[in-house]
Amino acid sequence: MLEGKKVAFIGAGSMAESIFAGLISEQLLDAENIIVTNKSNHEKLQRLHSQYGVSITTSHKEAMEKAEVIVLAMKPKHIEESAHTLKEHLHDQHLLISVLAGVSTSYMEQLFGGNPAIIRTMPNTSAKVGASATVICAGQYATEDHIQMARALFSAVGAVSILHESEIDRITGISGSGPAYMYYFVEAMEEAAAEAGLPEEESKELIIQTLAGAAKRLRSSEKTPKELYQEVMSPNGTTEAAFRVLEENNVAAHFKDAMKASMKRAAELGSSPES
Numbered sequence: 001m002l003e004g005k006k007v008a009f010i011g012a013g014s015m016a017e018s019i020f021a022g023l024i025s026e027q028l029l030d031a032e033n034i035i036v037t038n039k040s041n042h043e044k045l046q047r048l049h050s051q052y053g054v055s056i057t058t059s060h061k062e063a064m065e066k067a068e069v070i071v072l073a074m075k076p077k078h079i080e081e082s083a084h085t086l087k088e089h090l091h092d093q094h095l096l097i098s099v100l101a102g103v104s105t106s107y108m109e110q111l112f113g114g115n116p117a118i119i120r121t122m123p124n125t126s127a128k129v130g131a132s133a134t135v136i137c138a139g140q141y142a143t144e145d146h147i148q149m150a151r152a153l154f155s156a157v158g159a160v161s162i163l164h165e166s167e168i169d170r171i172t173g174i175s176g177s178g179p180a181y182m183y184y185f186v187e188a189m190e191e192a193a194a195e196a197g198l199p200e201e202e203s204k205e206l207i208i209q210t211l212a213g214a215a216k217r218l219r220s221s222e223k224t225p226k227e228l229y230q231e232v233m234s235p236n237g238t239t240e241a242a243f244r245v246l247e248e249n250n251v252a253a254h255f256k257d258a259m260k261a262s263m264k265r266a267a268e269l270g271s272s273p274e275s
């Protein structure tokens, strides 16, 4: 569906880079069909050009004129100023794909004016290795073809689910921010290994393999997470000792509170993107 099309990224931060790096390595698009622009960090654009071979420009007008698919990848607080510049170059053939947390399609439709085709998405940075968990929903002017185009783009960099827009803020606290939670736990595991005097490289590898193995098991087993962790626990053994500490410290409750805070922040970004 994206054959022969050019895709412009407005915003060149970690999310944009994760997506276009994934699109290139998964061979959905050639680097020269990807145009990247940002606000003012020219060194960053140069680095992205050298590293990936993507086309870069400091002109948002040029990006809009060359591409049919426009990925909005700036911070939510910058959507208003950005839409102000982009809207004069927007035409009927453009598809706008937003990755912005919290920002609704109706708000973007209002900013761009007219009847812009907008697909709102919530990917995550695992797009860089073709393993994002992306959620998409359509604005009122997006057609089935637009949905399929966005689905094709994000399918190249991971799994895609279609959700109702009212669910996207909540899922942001689960799968959008999700990779960060996993890295945080891995960091704690690495620190515990180091504090116990274990060799760094070997511990790191064992932790990653443990995480990958648990993810594989979750995917392939019919068992619930509780059944799976109970399987690890020998009576009065090491895991039980660890879980006693987790439960004494209410870790699951605190972790759930953290995800609720992320969901709440997504809703706040939507009601007041400039915050």
Ligand SMILES: NC(=O)C1=CN([C@@H]2O[C@H](COP(=O)(O)OP(=O)(O)OC[C@H]3O[C@@H](n4cnc5c(N)ncnc54)[C@H](OP(=O)(O)O)[C@@H]3O)[C@@H](O)[C@H]2O)C=CC1
Residues within 6 Å of the ligand: 010, 011, 012, 013, 014, 015, 016, 037, 038, 039, 040, 041, 042, 044, 073, 074, 075, 076, 078, 081, 082, 099, 100, 101, 122, 123, 124, 125, 176, 177
């Ligand atoms: N990081 C993540 O894991 C995820 C992020 N998102 C969403 O992706 C978006 C980007 O996040 P992230 O990549 O982390 O942010 P970054 O801060 O890393 O990048 C933001 C980018 O936007 C550019 N920018 C700022 N203002 C404008 C403007 N007016 N016009 C064009 N470009 C502009 C910046 O350019 P310059 O450097 O020149 O100022 C920078 O390249 C956010 O809306 C976020 O909600 C969604 C899912 C996951």
Ligand SMILES: O=C(O)[C@@H]1CCC=N1
Residues within 6 Å of the ligand: 101, 172, 176, 177
């Ligand atoms: O932290 C953020 O706001 C973005 C949205 C989801 C993940 N990162």
